[in-house]
Amino acid sequence: MTEFPHPFDRAIALEPQGSDRFIGRTSDDYWNAISPYGGVTVATVLEAVMRHPDRIGDPIAMTANFAGPIQAGELIVRASPARTGRSTQHWQIELTQAGDPQPLVTATAVFAIRRKTWGDTESKMPKVPRPEAFQRYPLAMAFPFLERYDFRYVDSSPFAGTEESVTQCWVGDVPSRRLDFPAIAAYCDSFIPRLFVRKGLASQISTVSLSINFHIDTASLSAVQGTFAFGQARANGFNNGFYDQEGKLWSEDGLLLAATHQMVWFKD
Amino acid sequence: MTEFPHPFDRAIALEPQGSDRFIGRTSDDYWNAISPYGGVTVATVLEAVMRHPDRIGDPIAMTANFAGPIQAGELIVRASPARTGRSTQHWQIELTQAGDPQPLVTATAVFAIRRKTWGDTESKMPKVPRPEAFQRYPLAMAFPFLERYDFRYVDSSPFAGTEESVTQCWVGDVPSRRLDFPAIAAYCDSFIPRLFVRKGLASQISTVSLSINFHIDTASLSAVQGTFAFGQARANGFNNGFYDQEGKLWSEDGLLLAATHQMVWFKD
Numbered sequence: 113m114t115e116f117p118h119p120f121d122r123a124i125a126l127e128p129q130g131s132d133r134f135i136g137r138t139s140d141d142y143w144n145a146i147s148p149y150g151g152v153t154v155a156t157v158l159e160a161v162m163r164h165p166d167r168i169g170d171p172i173a174m175t176a177n178f179a180g181p182i183q184a185g186e187l188i189v190r191a192s193p194a195r196t197g198r199s200t201q202h203w204q205i206e207l208t209q210a211g212d213p214q215p216l217v218t219a220t221a222v223f224a225i226r227r228k229t230w231g232d233t234e235s236k237m238p239k240v241p242r243p244e245a246f247q248r249y250p251l252a253m254a255f256p257f258l259e260r261y262d263f264r265y266v267d268s269s270p271f272a273g274t275e276e277s278v279t280q281c282w283v284g285d286v287p288s289r290r291l292d293f294p295a296i297a298a299y300c301d302s303f304i305p306r307l308f309v310r311k312g313l314a315s316q317i318s319t320v321s322l323s324i325n326f327h328i329d330t331a332s333l334s335a336v337q338g339t340f341a342f343g344q345a346r347a348n349g350f351n352n353g354f355y356d357q358e359g360k361l362w363s364e365d366g367l368l369l370a371a372t373h374q375m376v377w378f379k380d
Numbered sequence: 381m382t383e384f385p386h387p388f389d390r391a392i393a394l395e396p397q398g399s400d401r402f403i404g405r406t407s408d409d410y411w412n413a414i415s416p417y418g419g420v421t422v423a424t425v426l427e428a429v430m431r432h433p434d435r436i437g438d439p440i441a442m443t444a445n446f447a448g449p450i451q452a453g454e455l456i457v458r459a460s461p462a463r464t465g466r467s468t469q470h471w472q473i474e475l476t477q478a479g480d481p482q483p484l485v486t487a488t489a490v491f492a493i494r495r496k497t498w499g500d501t502e503s504k505m506p507k508v509p510r511p512e513a514f515q516r517y518p519l520a521m522a523f524p525f526l527e528r529y530d531f532r533y534v535d536s537s538p539f540a541g542t543e544e545s546v547t548q549c550w551v552g553d554v555p556s557r558r559l560d561f562p563a564i565a566a567y568c569d570s571f572i573p574r575l576f577v578r579k580g581l582a583s584q585i586s587t588v589s590l591s592i593n594f595h596i597d598t599a600s601l602s603a604v605q606g607t608f609a610f611g612q613a614r615a616n617g618f619n620n621g622f623y624d625q626e627g628k629l630w631s632e633d634g635l636l637l638a639a640t641h642q643m644v645w646f647k648d
Contacts, residue, residue, distance in 0.1 A: 172622055173589035173643040175443035177488050179463040179470040194474075195447040195482040200588060200645065202447040202486055204472075206462075214463040218470055220445050220486050222588045222643065226620035230648040232578070234544055235616035276502055310500070320468060320490045321441035323591040325624045325643045327617045348503035348628065349595045349636045352494040354440055356593045356639055358626075360616065368617045371624055373641050375441040375490065375593045377468065380498045 118289045119260060120298070123152050124159045126189060134160045136187040142257040147182045149257035150319050151301030155294035157205050157219045160191035162293065167193075168201050169225035170330050171293050175323040176205075176219040183209060199225040226329045233327075235371070237362035240266045243282040243340040253314060261302055262286050262340075270304040273312025277347040279304060283361075284340040291336055291363060293326070299341050299361055300324050300372035306347035306357050307378050315379065320354070322374040328367060338364025353377060386557045387528060388566070391420050392427045394457060402428045404455040410525040415450045417525035418587050419569030423562035425473050425487045428459035430561065435461075436469050437493035438598050439561050443591040444473075444487040451477055467493040494597045501595075503639070505630035508534045511550040511608040521582060529570055530554050530608075538572040541580025545615045547572060551629075552608040559604055559631060561594070567609050567629055568592050568640035574615035574625050575646050583647065588622070590642040596635060606632030621645060 117125075123139035142152040154176045161167055191205045200222065207217035246264035252271065264282040268274070283302050289295060305317050328336075345359035355376055361369040385393075391407035410420040422444045429435055455475055462470045468490065475485035514532035520539065532550040536542070551570050557563060573585050596604075613627035623644050629637040 173445075175488060175589075175591060177441070177470050177490055179468075180465065194486050195484075197448070200447075202445050202483070204486055215470070216463075218462050218472055218488050220443060220488055220589075222445055224588070224622065224645070226622065229618075229621050229646065231617070231619040233617040233619070234614065320492070321443075321488075321593075323443060323641060325589075325616075325641060327619050327624070329620055346502065348593075348639050349499070349501040350497075351499040351501070351595050351636075352597055353497050354492065354494065354595075356595070358639070368619075371616050371626070371641065373591060373593060373639070377492070378497065 118285070118287065120285055120289055120295065124156045124294050126156065126159055126163055128163070132190055132192040134163065134189045134191065136189060138182060138184050138187060140256060141260055144255050144257055150178060150322065151298035153182065153207065153217060154301055154322060155298040156187065156189060157207060157217060158221065158297045159294050160189040160205060161203050161221050161223065164191050167223060168196065169199065169223045171326045172222045172224045173323070173325050174219065174221040175321065176217055177321045178319055179218055180214065180216045182216050186210060233368045235360055235368060237342055237366040238280065238344065240280070240342065242364065243284065246282065260286050270309060271312050272309055274309065277306040277309040279309055280344050282340045283343050288339040290339060291333060291341060296341070296361060296369050297324055299343065300359060300370060303343060303345035303357060303359050305376065306345070306355060307350065317376050317378045319374050319376050322372065324370050324372045326370050328369050332367060336363040336365060336367055340364050341369060386553070386555065388553055388557055388563065392424045392562050394424065394427055394431055396431065400458055400460040402431065402457045402459065404457060406450060406452050406455060408524060409528055412523050412525055418446060418590065419566035421450065421475065421485060422569055422590060423566040424455065424457060425475060425485060426489065426565045427562050428457040428473060429471050429489050429491065432459050435491060436464065437467065437491045439594045440490045440492045441591070441593050442487065442489040443589065444485055445589045446587055447486055448482065448484045450484050454478060501636045503628055503636055505610055505634040506548065506612065508548070508610065510632065511552065514550065528554050538577060539580050540577055542577065545574040545577040547577055548612050550608045551611050556607040558607060559601060559609060564609070564629060564637050565592055567611065568627060568638060571611060571613035571625060571627050573644065574613070574623060575618065585644050585646045587642050587644050590640065592638050592640045594638050596637050600635060604631040604633060604635055608632050609637060
């Protein structure tokens, strides 16, 4: 299966329009229940910085806050460097839509030129068979973005109704696509909501804030093997309308790509 | 030992100055090596929202990015609501200093009015003796802010030089002080840097981005027992100039207070 450009690249495509301003468009391919899939929104926010002519280095950390419901149509992304040091750069980003004066997404990002240093990975990828050893999880709901991801659970059913919300699965794009920073950002929101795992069914939820810490740089990312990522996620707590989700992603060859954390509004 | 107001309250004190603008001052009590202790800066950013007349609800999630070195003296904190929904409110915050046109801290926060829902804590506090069972860890370095915290390690030395960076300790204010949202935000940066744990010695580091997910609300917080928090922290990975740190905090009676994540620049 080949499509050019990949639906993901079309979904996050931005047209520069003057200083710090980019125009995008929501994607039917990545539509969720009532708004775009959040992972693609996070990737679009990141893409604005990646494409900015003043950007230095690679993404180190980013946070995107989902402030209001994005409508189908044109997106305006404003990304501006708040402060640039010798090797570190801080960004402020906002996503708006015409006719709505207030931001729909507020975000910050830290980029940096990395240097060679001592390194070690404490969170090693669990030893699991390669993605080919597992079946693609059948679509549980009819939201378009789910057709764009190939989830392969390695040890549990996602709608488990268990007492602990841990899940482990391979995730890849459909059709398959190389791993890059926007794809990783999008994968960070792809874990099945922890509430669904606990309750064994889908219910009303909405991510309010998502953070990503990136553990790879451009050079190591361009050398990773395979197009799947291995994801592990869990919740620390559910309390009075909000719960959290922590996730980690590794490449097929076991490189730690990112750790991610989000807070999610829920209704029970 | 009694001091009124508590040095922490003096350190995060803000004077409203027109719409969305607050004036503070760096604190000698919480000075670090060359700038204020980052935890107090995060608490000051949060305090600006807490004190804002338009604020609704409790903090749910916040991210503060350390963009430049704060100098001793006056702080200008601008906190403005980006979007306010029925029960959720998104904030953008910047900390600047006179004579420096660019932000020294960029931050976002999500606040919300919580509702009673089903809840569960998956990350339970480890079973450990109460803080009284342990000695205060002797100050390892002569930075003033360290005198303002009482760390009591329960199972390891902080400068361990081990292969895994996990530490577990009680942390409390000196003099002791009730737990509130700013104190919890400050505790989130109080974990000994993971690099020091791994290397067994202090070296040059600097947090670039810190996020907090809050798991308690005002009502449950006002009912917690004790003034210490129990903290557990670890790193996922160290790679080419940056490493991460993940931490959790519980109250003395075992309530999950917050989970926190930061990315740290380091030199080796």
